[in-house]
Amino acid sequence: MSTTLFTPYTLRELTVPNRVWMPPMCQYSAAPAGEAAGVPTDWHYTHQAARAAGGTGLIITEATAVSPEGRISPYDLGLWNDTQVEAFRRITDFLKAQGTVPAVQLGHAGRKASTERTWVDRGRALSPEEEHGWTPLAPSALPFSPEHTTPEELTVDQIGGIVRQFADAARRALAAGFQVVEVHGAHGYLIHQFLSPESNRRTDAYGGSFEGRIRFALEVVDAVREVWPQELPLFFRVSATDWLTENPQDDREGWTSQDTVRLAKELQAHGVDLLDVSTGGLVPDAAIEAAPGYQVPFAEAVRDQAGLPVAAVGLITEPAQAQEILAAGRADAVLLGRELLRNPSWARHAAGQLGGEVHTPVQYHRA
Template sequence: MSSLFEPYTLRSLTIPNRIWMAPMCQYSAEESGPDAGVPGDWHFAHLAARAVGGTGLILTEATAVSPEGRISPADLGIWNDTQVAGFRRITRFLAEQGTVSAIQLAHAGRKASTDRPWKGGGPVGPEANGWEPLAPSPVPFADGHLLPAELTVEQIEEVVGQFAGAARRAREAGFEVVEVHGAHGYLIGEFLSPHSNRRTDAYGGSFENRARFALQVVDAVRAEWPDELPVLFRISATDWLDEGGWTVDDTVRLADELLAHGVDLLDVSSGGNASGVRIPVTPGYQVPFAARVRAETRLPVAAVGLITRPEQAEKILSNGEADAVLLGRELLRDPSWARRAAGELGGTVHTPPQYDRAV
């Protein structure tokens, strides 16, 4: 049988196959009022379709741990009980399809308070439900972006507590996996990289100091999350800068620390923290980063990045480059990619009885 369709176990949780859905923002929640950040019909239909299509694990979009942690005012959140109730409908349906429900907990940091991409994606102010972004240092992401406020030590501790509260609510909402978002130039990634972290206190300067916030968040999430269920961490393996940024060597070093703090798998992406960089985007271009972490540490990894063809995904696993693959845009194009891949490679995935005639 193809490796893609073998179950995979993390702690006590067995995921039915190695085809997982990467988190992709939908920018489709209410922006303000009591239903701000609550998943609605769009989110249900979007995630349910991929579960019906046989995907083994589905990660929600970046889900903010606080209102100011959203990338845009239209992002999902999990900072209150109304949002918890909205997610329960989704996790219940995914479980009925045999799909594992996972949630990505996030804080956008200096890249917060921006508009929907199809409206330009530029910064928005209070008149458009925006707010002042927060960051490790008062350095904007790019020209034209809002100047973020530098977090005080007290505020850092508050954000760590917000991640802990979000993890607790995620379990109440029925999720079986949490992923801490440390990639793509959002708050945790901003602390990790010297490109965005100019602090001179205990959270800046040395590798140990820049990693402090990430590990505190992981500890806080792990403390709230059941011991028998896994915690993932998404990392940008490199800033794609020639100097002065986060590197693959740093990622390998951090992977060992994350494992020691209770992380069960590293979701390996790249980029997002520096504007204007050139990234050689080709099929599977990020897979070597995942492969290196897997080869040089004991932390399992998932690979992501222009993985589109079943035989390509199978080769990544059979070559030992990753333990699972995460598909993004390809699952937007084809919600039943997993079932199609099973047909091509001779595997099996869950098929609802309503769809038996199509097998």
């Protein structure tokens, strides 16, 4: 079997050693307040270092907030100050030493902000009156669920301010040693909230038509691309569908796979190099039938119809499965989330099965 999974992949002037990538997965393990807020800890270092030592080609640091109020939870990472930059350098230096490309996902949670850690009361919403809680911001004053705080509708000036926060965070990401920035436009967070007509009821230039609803996303991409080096790639993560129009019993109007293909063409024209294709997250009650590789067709559609490179994600667990996706031209890389949580050395084990090679630390050669 040819090992597409373990061939290098080049975007702009950056070459990733293989196609086994780790997606951003929030660890909710930073300090919630004070000078250490948003600063990576020993946990974040160990979490990423183990996967780099295991042969993973590219690691995307979890959703990293561009502002304190943009955090999903008070325990999220951030890149809104220079203290955070210094702490991230320790991680990116180690990843590069192992041959792994360090990437970071920059995001703003919008109406899904101010929640507990997922293992505390199932990540319940924190009200502004509670310790570490605050009032979320959103395109429209529509809460994520009845249990969530109704968000404050963003003014046009506030929208411009958030665009600048993304650019400032990208500058800090470069100073922190990251080689890829990913803009988080998926999973029901702020950019996705602007994209979907289910969460965006604005009547100004940032709402209504498809062109209005994608305006904020393109402004963020333009601002990030302007400060991000031309030789380094820019990713964008998208939820290819809200899973609303696929359900005949659901009369809500959501973001669709056809919308995603249209957006992909626009993103490519604005300097995005790869689309990280996921789904869902906009509403808490969407009917999703998950199965192995269930999101791959959405990535494949973007690759075929928009001509933009894609990474596929979602219940990709077996080496032969990952290899088939790439060899068939359905995606350019695969992102393994829970599987890499279970097995930090998945890439090395897969290389052994498929006849590929990954970087092995000299300390591990005896194994």
